[in-house]
Amino acid sequence: MSRRPKTLFEKIWEQHVVVPETPDTPALIYIDLHLIHEVTTPQAFTLLRENNLKVRNPKKVLATMDHSTPTVPVTSLRDLDIVSEKGPAEQIRNMVKNCNDFGIELYGFDSDRRGIVHVIGPELGATQPGRTMVCGDSHTSTHGAFGALAFGIGTTEVAHVLATQCLLQRKPKTLSVNLSGTLNSGVCAKDIILKIIGDIGVDGGTGHVIEYRGNTVSSLSLEQRMTICNMSIEGGARAGMFAPDQSTFEYLENKPMSPKGDHWVQAVNKWSNLVTDVGAVFDKEVDIDIDALKPMVTFGTNPGMVMSIDAEVPHHNGNQSFKQALNYMKVESGKPLLEKPIDVVFIGSCTNSRLSDLQDAADILKDRKVASNVRTLVVPGSQAVKAEAENLALDQIFKKAGAEWRESGCSMCLGMNGDTVGEGQLAISTSNRNFEGRQGKGSRTILASPKTAAASAISGFVQDPRIYEDQ
Amino acid sequence: MEKILKFSSSTINLANEDIDTDQIVPARFLTLPSKEGIGDCLFYDWRFDKFGNPIEDFFLNKPEAKKSSILVAGNNFGCGSSREHAPWALVDFGFKAIISTSFADIFKNNSLKNGLIPITVSEDMHKTLLDNEGIEVAVDLESLKLETETGKSCSFPMESFSRYCLINGIDQLGYIISQELEITKYENAQ
Numbered sequence A: 001m002s003r004r005p006k007t008l009f010e011k012i013w014e015q016h017v018v019v020p021e022t023p024d025t026p027a028l029i030y031i032d033l034h035l036i037h038e039v040t041t042p043q044a045f046t047l048l049r050e051n052n053l054k055v056r057n058p059k060k061v062l063a064t065m066d067h068s069t070p071t072v073p074v075t076s077l078r079d080l081d082i083v084s085e086k087g088p089a090e091q092i093r094n095m096v097k098n099c100n101d102f103g104i105e106l107y108g109f110d111s112d113r114r115g116i117v118h119v120i121g122p123e124l125g126a127t128q129p130g131r132t133m134v135c136g137d138s139h140t141s142t143h144g145a146f147g148a149l150a151f152g153i154g155t156t157e158v159a160h161v162l163a164t165q166c167l168l169q170r171k172p173k174t175l176s177v178n179l180s181g182t183l184n185s186g187v188c189a190k191d192i193i194l195k196i197i198g199d200i201g202v203d204g205g206t207g208h209v210i211e212y213r214g215n216t217v218s219s220l221s222l223e224q225r226m227t228i229c230n231m232s233i234e235g236g237a238r239a240g241m242f243a244p245d246q247s248t249f250e251y252l253e254n255k256p257m258s259p260k261g262d263h264w265v266q267a268v269n270k271w272s273n274l275v276t277d278v279g280a281v282f283d284k285e286v287d288i289d290i291d292a293l294k295p296m297v298t299f300g301t302n303p304g305m306v307m308s309i310d311a312e313v314p315h316h317n318g319n320q321s322f323k324q325a326l327n328y329m330k331v332e333s334g335k336p337l338l339e340k341p342i343d344v345v346f347i348g349s350c351t352n353s354r355l356s357d358l359q360d361a362a363d364i365l366k367d368r369k370v371a372s373n374v375r376t377l378v379v380p381g382s383q384a385v386k387a388e389a390e391n392l393a394l395d396q397i398f399k400k401a402g403a404e405w406r407e408s409g410c411s412m413c414l415g416m417n418g419d420t421v422g423e424g425q426l427a428i429s430t431s432n433r434n435f436e437g438r439q440g441k442g443s444r445t446i447l448a449s450p451k452t453a454a455a456s457a458i459s460g461f462v463q464d465p466r467i468y469e470d471q
Numbered sequence B: 001m002e003k004i005l006k007f008s009s010s011t012i013n014l015a016n017e018d019i020d021t022d023q024i025v026p027a028r029f030l031t032l033p034s035k036e037g038i039g040d041c042l043f044y045d046w047r048f049d050k051f052g053n054p055i056e057d058f059f060l061n062k063p064e065a066k067k068s069s070i071l072v073a074g075n076n077f078g079c080g081s082s083r084e085h086a087p088w089a090l091v092d093f094g095f096k097a098i099i100s101t102s103f104a105d106i107f108k109n110n111s112l113k114n115g116l117i118p119i120t121v122s123e124d125m126h127k128t129l130l131d132n133e134g135i136e137v138a139v140d141l142e143s144l145k146l147e148t149e150t151g152k153s154c155s156f157p158m159e160s161f162s163r164y165c166l167i168n169g170i171d172q173l174g175y176i177i178s179q180e181l182e183i184t185k186y187e188n189a190q
């Protein structure tokens, strides 16, 4: 009897079932690695304290601070009050205390490994193929780039995982996104995922785990795969995944937490089986051809409201929510976005703050100046990315161009750490959410790739990065 | 945990589609250390003008909002950020159920853990409710039925374990802890 072919997701799921699912009860799933940050954990630790519970396995928790954390230099908790407001400062102190009290190692201010949780996991080699990973953060989907099953949870579930290393879950459905073709010059991984979300809609992936497949995949770097997996949640999906391959192994080899020596060889052997079997069936499939893909920009207030950079803003056909979005953004149906003046450019966030993203932006900004009326902020995803970029003198390129170069953190992605886009201002941002006020009260956001953001910074308006590609 | 078997209330509408959790609770309020009082931040930027005065025609500022514990919302409610502050704020304000044609996964999970019932209905039922704002609706978790005062009714889906926990007032963490033997067995086998 032949074995039933399985998807990558099913293989990882089955390996982590502690108690199988029944009609009455969800499966109890084992979580290999729990990422935590300062914003979604305080009430979880309170719950542990109230119930006299310990953290079951502190070594399976990776803790950092990123959301409320200022991106101006701070090396000690004492300096925090100089740069932070009371709320965020308290939250960070609270995180330090909670990690201390519960025996969790924290990559804090004094750590040169601190950074956005979804950037440092892979960098440290903590993100590994076949692992189950969760975090009280929806962009946990990022880690699926390595063939991990990784998804966001709420704070109550954070407490569950801290206390038991387990999570109750109904098995999600599967969606295969079949990518074909190759990226044109001037076009980035960000443009691929924006196109996918535009095609499937912001709820197209609800209830599903996406696996990205097809002939494009092998040509994508791990950093590009992370950008794509990161925004899977913006299409409503629980998680996004790529099967691990040679590029995955090359990325992970010799990372601080990667297996070493014989363990490495065994691990690669094991990881090599983490592929979807021929003949495995997905609940849904979508085909996306990227041969003709152009740089993409959002025009509305969710990531599914997206178009090619040279297109015109679509018509709303009486849809009230759509109309409200265009009003908020101050854009008009039938008009282009190209050459629309902008106030702020943000290059950063867990979507686009890794070395290759900064390199993409630097290639365009080199020997050029950002428009004088545009505030341009470049924020590396981690202190390690910052150090690498400085080694390559990318920081010099940014500073010479007139951009600000910061310490790592979530920064202007969500406007709760001091970095915000002002009321009514229009930003081009390499982050993942263009919701109303996401980057600060009353802020307006156009999502785009690092190349589009850099090109727009120079022009002072929405600009097609392809004008710089042939030079 | 309080047992929730059935309740009824008049409805109130927020018909926008794809309402994200950044609208439900803006990020700058995520530094609040506890859940109490977080209802004051609910839909803050849609609810108050820049001077902090209530915007009169926003649904939460209408007198009916105080009486209503059932929100009828547009498709794909609760998308975006995983912040559990969203259901905390809805509950703290006084909501017991949200009715929509679909919910984002994480929001739905978070709501069920806080006694906030996400109720998915057909487009037809949804339209009836939107067209009759203020109608009295009875929700029964035992039979998984919803019925309007005019007698229009439907059943709705709910994950069986969440339902069991809600109607018996059981905390899911206690259940997971009771599986300790299985968890240890799994760990030892690795």
Ligand code: SF4
Residues within 6 Å of the ligand: A066, A067, A116, A117, A118, A137, A139, A349, A350, A351, A409, A410, A413, A414, A431, A432
């Ligand atoms: S960079 Fe933005 S999306 Fe990513 S973890 Fe931070 S706040 Fe969330």
